Amino acid sequence: MLSLIIMISLSVLILASAILAVQTKNLVVAVIAAGLVSLMASIGYLLLAAPDVAMTEAAIGSGLSTIIFFYVLNRVRGRDNG
Amino acid sequence: MDFGQIAVSVGFLLILIGVWGILTQKNIIKIVIGFSVFDTGLHMIMVGIGYVKGGTAPILDGAIAPGTAPINIVAGIVDPVPQALVLTAIVIGLGVTALMLAYVVRLYEDRKSLDISSYEDLKW
Amino acid sequence: MVKKLFVIIVLIGLAVFFYGMLSSFSGNETLNMSAAYYAENGAEEVGAANLVTAIVVTYRGLDTLGEVTILFLTAAIAAFFLKSKDNFSKRKVKESSELLKTASSMLVPLIFTLGIYVFVNGHLTPGGGFQGGAILASGLVLLLLSEPLQKVNSVLFAVVESISGLFYVGIGVAGIFLAGGFLDNSILPLGEFGTLLSAGALPVIYILVGLKVGSELSGLLTKFQETQEEN
Amino acid sequence: MEILPIVGGIVSLMGALFLLLGAVGVLRMPDSYNRIQAGTKATTLGTLLFLLGIGIYNPVWFPKLVVLILFILFTNPVSSHVLARSAHSIGIKLTEVTVVDKLKDTRGEEIDA
Numbered sequence: 001m002l003s004l005i006i007m008i009s010l011s012v013l014i015l016a017s018a019i020l021a022v023q024t025k026n027l028v029v030a031v032i033a034a035g036l037v038s039l040m041a042s043i044g045y046l047l048l049a050a051p052d053v054a055m056t057e058a059a060i061g062s063g064l065s066t067i068i069f070f071y072v073l074n075r076v077r078g079r080d081n082g
Numbered sequence: 083m084d085f086g087q088i089a090v091s092v093g094f095l096l097i098l099i100g101v102w103g104i105l106t107q108k109n110i111i112k113i114v115i116g117f118s119v120f121d122t123g124l125h126m127i128m129v130g131i132g133y134v135k136g137g138t139a140p141i142l143d144g145a146i147a148p149g150t151a152p153i154n155i156v157a158g159i160v161d162p163v164p165q166a167l168v169l170t171a172i173v174i175g176l177g178v179t180a181l182m183l184a185y186v187v188r189l190y191e192d193r194k195s196l197d198i199s200s201y202e203d204l205k206w
Numbered sequence: 207m208v209k210k211l212f213v214i215i216v217l218i219g220l221a222v223f224f225y226g227m228l229s230s231f232s233g234n235e236t237l238n239m240s241a242a243y244y245a246e247n248g249a250e251e252v253g254a255a256n257l258v259t260a261i262v263v264t265y266r267g268l269d270t271l272g273e274v275t276i277l278f279l280t281a282a283i284a285a286f287f288l289k290s291k292d293n294f295s296k297r298k299v300k301e302s303s304e305l306l307k308t309a310s311s312m313l314v315p316l317i318f319t320l321g322i323y324v325f326v327n328g329h330l331t332p333g334g335g336f337q338g339g340a341i342l343a344s345g346l347v348l349l350l351l352s353e354p355l356q357k358v359n360s361v362l363f364a365v366v367e368s369i370s371g372l373f374y375v376g377i378g379v380a381g382i383f384l385a386g387g388f389l390d391n392s393i394l395p396l397g398e399f400g401t402l403l404s405a406g407a408l409p410v411i412y413i414l415v416g417l418k419v420g421s422e423l424s425g426l427l428t429k430f431q432e433t434q435e436e437n
Numbered sequence: 438m439e440i441l442p443i444v445g446g447i448v449s450l451m452g453a454l455f456l457l458l459g460a461v462g463v464l465r466m467p468d469s470y471n472r473i474q475a476g477t478k479a480t481t482l483g484t485l486l487f488l489l490g491i492g493i494y495n496p497v498w499f500p501k502l503v504v505l506i507l508f509i510l511f512t513n514p515v516s517s518h519v520l521a522r523s524a525h526s527i528g529i530k531l532t533e534v535t536v537v538d539k540l541k542d543t544r545g546e547e548i549d550a
Binding site for chain 1: 083085086088089092095096099100102103107109111112114115116118119122125126129130132133137138139140141159160165168169172173175176179180183186187190196
């Protein structure tokens with residue numbers, strides 16, 4: 001029962017940060033929210049009994065891809081943040 | 083409601099959010115972010131489909147020698163095949179995201195703009 | 207506005223489609239046939255405690271080969287697109303603090319050790335080549351962030367990547383002649399179940415995959431970092 | 438009734454309490470530097486106690502948990518140091534009740550010299 005509550009609140013958090021990632025005007029906030037979606041999805045994989053997938057998602061989805069997004073943002077920074 | 087159903091429905095909603103972002107956003111980087119949200123949704127659906135009620139991770143203990151008590155193993159673990167597929171899909175997802183971002187850098191070098199509506203060479 | 211209407215129609219169509227799929231899905235009680243086969247015979251045939259590893263490396267090994275090929279291709283195309291034009295002037299990079307430099311010189315070897323541990327033990331514990339490679343690449347990210355002016359030797363990544371790819375295919379072909387088929391892991395003795403030196407050639411293949419993925423991701427990150435410097 | 442699980446549970450609960458206090462601190466502190474401080478000190482101690490509690494609960498895992506604790510002890514302060522330093526260098530304002538800003542002073546001396 002406790003794990004069901006954790007899973008449901010995790011789902012709500014995932015959906016909220018996904019909407020934030022897609023809709024916010026600030027690109028930095030959007031990239032961080034996309035990383036947050038991946039991070040919480042990796043906790044979800046752990047609850048779904050998939051530790052291998054959780055490790056991969058935590059290292060790649062929320063680590064490396066966020067870094068790549070930030071390199072690109074730094075490259076194109078300062079023009080239009082719309 | 084079990085975990086599998088929750089994960090599958092969250093995955094479908096994430097795909098809808100991602101498509102919404104891809105179709106409505108003007109900034110190219112926001113479109114790439116939409117793709118990455120879409121990716122995460124697909125992975126959640128695949129892992130959720132493989133979940134079995136009350137199953138543990140598909141890792142056998144050293145105590146269970148091969149050949150003994152196979153019925154026990156089958157009853158106790160979740161489906162390992164979708165997990166193996168998602169493992170490769172995540173890595174490919176990073177490669178594809180990096181490729182899209184390389185295109186973004188290249189387009190920005192050309193036109194100095196991130197707005198998708200300023201690239202209308204093929205518009206008719 | 208026609209476009210907004212179109213977006214709404216597409217989203218509603220997708221939602222109806224997904225609802226239909228979701229309402230017919232009602233959780234699994236038991237494994238399906240192929241998964242049950244892998245669960246019953248995986249430990250015996252492959253000798254790996256982690257069934258996901260057994261599937262990734264042996265049963266679906268060809269898919270993994272295609273996957274690392276795709277990763278190589280995307281890294282190569284990204285490097286091609288990021289090749290900068292000739293007018294570059296060095297961006298001013300602020301020197302990072304003493305604390306960060308010391309800590310990163312202490313932490314990077316630890317992170318590399320963790321990555322190597324993860325992909326050497328891939329057949330026993332959660333983890334494996336992909337995770338270990340990603341951890342190696344994130345150690346490189348720490349190095350790049352703490353000393354942004356340092357030039358990373360990208361030839362090394364290319365050499366490691368090519369050699370490990372060559373040996374990966376070589377072990378796969380050796381499986382055709384010495385054992386049951388391409389990428390069959392029983393070219394080496396299976397050994398005792400649950401120990402480090404078991405599961406035949408599976409740890410060797412996963413170490414090669416780990417090195418290949420790690421060097422590919424590192425090359426990709428280095429390319430993005432270099433473009434950023436030449437702004 | 439064994440004593441080890443109870444002790445481990447109590448230590449873990451104390452760790453969870455520190456994590457909660459850290460979260461409250463992040464909500465209540467006035468500016469980002471104070472938030473970083475609250476979010477680092479309390480959560481470092483909380484995580485350490487939590488892992489220690491798990492190690493007492495199940496002594497088989499203790500060596501791995503020691504490695505984890507060392508890793509957190511290395512990484513957590515360094516990451517918060519870098520965060521605070523870069524926040525200072527992009528010019529995020531301090532709260533108005535601040536009395537001393539040593540980083541700004543040293544930077545000013547560097548410019549003068």
